Amino acid sequence: MATRALGSPIADQSIRNPNFFNGRLLTGGDLTREQQARAESDAQLGRAHGPGIATGLEVARVDGSEPGLVRVQRGLAVSATGRVLMLGTDPVVKLVQAAETASTGGSGDFGACGALPGAPYVAGDGLFLLTLAPASFAEGSVPVLALDPVNARCSSDSRVDAVKLRLLRVDDLSIASTDAAAVANLRSRAAWAYLRGAGWLAAHRGLGSAPTPGPVVAGLTDCDVPLALVYMVGQAVVFVDAWAVRRRLAPSAASTPWSTWLGGTNDTLAEARLLQFQGQLADTPALADAPAAGVLAWLPPAGMLPAGTDWRRFLGPLQPAREVTLAPGDAPVVLAEALRADPIELDGAGARRMRVYRLDGGGPLLFVRDLRHVRHAEQVWFDATRGALPGADDVQQAIEQLRATTCRHRVLWPGRAPESALAGLKPGDDLVLCFEPGEYRWERTFVIADLGQVHLRGPGATLVNVAGECALRIEGCGSADVADLALEGRRPGSGKDKTGLGLLGALTVVDTAQVRIERVQARCADAEGLRAAALVCGLRTEAVGKRAAPQLLVSDCVLTAGADQQGLLVLNPGAAQLLRNRVRGSGKAALQRGIGVGGRSAGLLQIEGNLVRDAVCGIGVGISDSAREEDPALSAERVQIERNQVVLQLRGDEKSLRFGLFVGNADSVLVLGNHVRLPGSAGRQLDVHGLRLHGLYGAQLTVRDNLFDGFAQAVAFQPTDKRGELARLWRVEDNVARGDEKGFFQAVTDFKDELVRRDNHRLERLKEDKA
Structure with missing residues (x-):
């Protein structure tokens, strides 16, 4: 191997120009060599x-x-x-x-x-x-x-x-048939071979490998x-x-091993692949009406289709889930970015899906290969192994798999109009709505009406109606499931709302067959007279007999009612479970009613584990028993009031009824293990009952193991009529009253034969209690 010294000329394969000088004898050969040197330089x-x-x-x-x-x-x-x-x-x-001829003239023939x-x-x-x-x-x-x-x-x-x-x-390329499909396929296969499609794909699998030459x-x-x-x-x-x-003019890459990765050749091939596809489509427009895989061998990484093309049919398994609107000014950038990718062999394994853009304002459809480095969901890589979603190679596939296994839901955030969450919904459609954390300040009620299943969630979200008593009303839906929301009505209404309810709550759910309300915080403002509630649910009186009686569950809620207002109101329930709720006053004055169940009919009522504080009336079922004969009061099938704590607060100037517990008009009554308390001396001075029973009763009534503290009359039992049952079992037993007065029980004597009273005791207050 010959070595070269630094600085020494290297003249191998160099151009040799004749040296002209005065006195040199020139020949035709010298001038010919000069022309050859110039031609070689060019x-x-x-x-x-x-x-x-x-x-x-x-x-x-x-x-x-x-x-x-x-x-x-x-x-x-x-x-x-x-x-x-x-x-x-x-x-x-x-x-x-017919024969070979050669042109010898300069005419251009x-x-x-x-x-x-x-x-x-x-x-x-x-x-x-x-x-x-x-x-x-x-x-x-x-x-x-x-x-x-x-x-x-x-x-x-x-x-x-x-x-x-x-x-x-x-x-190297031929076809056995001359029909249009075969000719189109031949043209596509020939282009694939000359555009070095398969060779280019193979070369990109390993650095330094050369693409397969054309035919x-x-x-x-x-x-x-x-x-x-x-x-x-x-x-x-x-x-x-x-x-x-x-091909247009373009130099090769400066480094041969990188020739399929870098250099002008890549740009010229990308341009040629696009223009070849568009040229064949222009010559044969029917290609756009058939699946591409049936007539073509490949597709460029980006291309244009006529505006009316059924792109789902054309792209087949390469189709995306939907088309995307694209601003015309962004189209050149999207096209240029996509053309850098390799073409797609239609019968090749692992062909990636396309993305389809519809130009805003009209024009052709643009399809591009889904490139992972372009920030679209279909083009962002997803680790399917770590995400435990087999087959999800990109974010879009992961989203689609998750959507197939979870509920699709809508989202609201503070500052967004609440009605936007209902856009596109038709009567009977289902709704799953999530409220992002924050305060939502509205000057109107957010109404959700006439849908199917409604699911609302909002940990950390507070819905506030600054101009009314109702922040959220759900009406006439198939079911309602509300959890982890806070609601507030800052201005009580008239108490005669156009819905016919009389009272509206900060949360109001009416005329809905299945209702589940859990871990909700609701608040209503102060007012003179009963004009608002923290939570209202049930069936409007005019809808009784027209709609199914609702099945209600209200549990683990915190309800704060303003002065003279109500905590929880339930109307005409088919069945209701009111469990472990906390009802209290706002602190300025006593609320009027803690928990009330009213209307014209009711089924099974279970009121258990609730805490009611700062109320004039604690828990009442059938409090509308003064109705006219043609409009009878509530008649409940079974009422269970168990293990509740009620603490009353009286000012002394109340004109309405005052009680800890009240039950009227029920076939079966169980009042068990409740603690009802009236602090101070107001209970001895005013006509206030720890438990008041007034109305029509059926075969069974049991009052047992209750503690009444601070009442002059612990229990008042006043049946208004007999229902004609062959036998009754009315029992008041094992109850305790604490206070200075001697009386414990007050009953109407006409019904004393049906009543069993035993082991009920009044205990004097301890000295520390008197203080």
């Missing part, structure tokens, strides 16, 4: 710019009476050898001729391609490559000075650098510049596909 510059077509040289089929004609537009190209080829006219070329060494022209059916190649010939004559006896008396005046068109057969064409040299693929049947031109082989 060729080196051409090779540096890269091979391809600079301008023009478009090839189009000529339809007419004579078959086999194409028109070639004038233009400029550079061959792989660096030779600049210029076509100065727009010739119409007959591709099939072209004959057949001619027979070049190793590349004879063969006419007939098949796929051909049309190229532009250099040609040269001598033109004119000049006299010669006979210095050399062997010289002729005259020689050529000029040597013309011309071009010629060559048609070379492509033997072998006998006689093709580096002096040829490919112009178009031509498919001929019976001397007729079936199609001309330019961009399968046509």
Whole structure:
């Protein structure tokens, strides 16, 4: 291996220019060498710019009476050898001729391609490559000075650098059928081969591997510049596909191992892939009406479809879930970004899905390959192993899998109009709505009406109606499930709301068959007279008999009622469970009623584990027992009031009823284990009962194990009539009253035979209690 010294000239394969000086004897050979040196220098510059077509040289089929004609537009190209080829006219070329001829004039008249060494022209059916190649010939004559006896008396005046068109057969691609689908598939497969689709994909799997070359064409040299693929049947031109082989000028990558990753060749191929697809679609518009996989071999990484295309049918398994609107000004950026990716082989394994854009304001559809580095959900990589979602390769697939296994829901956040959460919903549709944490200040009631299943969640969210008593009203729905919300009505209403309820709560749920309210905080403001409640649920009186009686569960709620207002109001329930709720006053004055159940009918009522404080009336069932004969009061099937704590607060000027517990008009009554307390001496001075029983009762009534503290009369039992049962069992036993008075029980004597009283005791207060 020969070594070179630094700074020493390296002249291998260098251009050698003749040295001209005065006194040198010049010959024709010297000037020829000077022309050759200049031509080689120009060729080196051409090779540096890269091979391809600079301008023009478009090839189009000529339809007419004579078959086999194409028109070639004038233009400029550079061959792989660096030779600049210029076509100065727009010739119409007959591709099939009876004999080979050669043009010797400079008029631009072209004959057949001619027979070049190793590349004879063969006419007939098949796929051909049309190229532009250099040609040269001598033109004119000049006299010669006979210095050399062997010289002729005259020689050529000029040597013309011309071009010629060559048609070379492509033997690697053929079809057995000539129907439209087969021809379209041949054209697509030929483009895939010449655009180095499969080779490019393989080269990207390993750095340094070279892409597979295109089909072998006998006689093709580096002096040829490919112009178009031509498919001929019976001397007729079936199609001309330019961009399968046509390339614009572009140099190769500076580093050969990176040639498929970097360099101008990548850009020219990306452009050619797009334009070839668009050209074939323009020549055969019916392609857009069929599945691409049925007629095409590949798709570019981005392309345009006519506006009315059924893109789901065309893309088939590559289709996205939906199309996306795109601003026209953003389309060039999206297109350029997508073209950097590899094309998609339609029968290849692992072909990725597309994304479809509809240009805003009209225009074609743009489809692009879903690239992971572009920030769309379909294009952002997702770790399916860590996410435990097999097969989810991107975020969109992960979202779709999660949507298939979880509830779809809508979201509200502070500052967003509440009605936006209901957009697009039709009567009977289901709603799952999540409130983001924060305070929602509205000047109206947020109404959700006539839907199917309604689920509301909002940990850390507070809904405030600053102009009314109701922040949220759910009405006429199939079911309602409300949890972890805080609600507040800051201005009590008139107590005669247009809904017909009389009272509205900060949360109001009416005329809804299934209601579940858990861990809700609700608050209403102070007012003079009963005009608002913290929570109202049930069935409006005018809807009784028209709608199913609701099934209610209200549990673990914190309800704060303003002065003279109500904590929890339940109307006409089919069944109601009121469990472990905390009802209290706002601190300024006593609330009017803690928990009330009213209306015209009720089924099973279970009121258990509740705490009511600062109320004039604690827990009452059937408190509307003063109704007219034609509008009878509540008649409950079974009432269970168990293990509740009630602490009353009286001012002394109340005009309405005052009690700790009240039950009226029920077939079965159980009052068990409650603690009812009236602090101070008001209970001994006012007509206040710890438990008041007033109304119609059925076969069973049990009052047991209750503690009444601070009442002059612990229990008042006042049945109003007999229901005609054959036997009754009314028992008041094992109860304790604490206070200074002697009386414990007050009963109407007409019913004393049905009443069993035993082991009820009044205990004096302890000294520390008296304080």
